[in-house]
Amino acid sequence: MSQFLHGEQGAVLVASQLTSCAPTFNAKLYAASQTFDEARHVEAFNKYIQTRTKLMYPVGNELKSILDKILTDERWDLKFIGMQIIIEGLALAAFQSSRDLTPDPVLKDMLGLIIRDEARHVTFGINYLEEFVETLTEEEKEERAQFAYEACWLSRERLCIK
Ligand SMILES: [Fe+2]
Ligand SMILES: [Fe+2]
Numbered sequence: 001m002s003q004f005l006h007g008e009q010g011a012v013l014v015a016s017q018l019t020s021c022a023p024t025f026n027a028k029l030y031a032a033s034q035t036f037d038e039a040r041h042v043e044a045f046n047k048y049i050q051t052r053t054k055l056m057y058p059v060g061n062e063l064k065s066i067l068d069k070i071l072t073d074e075r076w077d078l079k080f081i082g083m084q085i086i087i088e089g090l091a092l093a094a095f096q097s098s099r100d101l102t103p104d105p106v107l108k109d110m111l112g113l114i115i116r117d118e119a120r121h122v123t124f125g126i127n128y129l130e131e132f133v134e135t136l137t138e139e140e141k142e143e144r145a146q147f148a149y150e151a152c153w154l155s156r157e158r159l160c161i162k
Helices: 002-021 025-053 061-072 076-101 105-134 138-159
Strands: none
Touching: 002 025, 002 061, 002 076, 025 105, 061 076, 061 138, 076 105, 076 138
């Protein structure tokens, strides 16, 4: 639950960066509305932790590295790939399995509502990037693929018990 909260805090920051650096007005508007969604998710997880679990862990190293990588890269499309596709795709799967497994009806409802928002974010990311990627050179595409690969690798490490 704490890592969900930290991921959502990262999402607020990335979405707000995209509001300023996305290349088209539509994408900026979309990122602005996503910033508001992510702020609501932060509030929901934070309140859930404060009132129900009452135990908060710091951000895990791998999640922090992925978020730092996305937040510090200046290329807007890498932020889109990292956040909208890798992190949110992963979050969507993690939220769905938590919703299916939890016996708590409050958490089930809360995750159901958040999943609805995240599914919209992932879909927008994929649709928006599809056309853009076609305009890139082979070398630029390879850089993006490498970035996505590293983010997936870090995500896998996040789940390995050391
Ligand atoms: Fe979110
Ligand atoms: Fe999201």
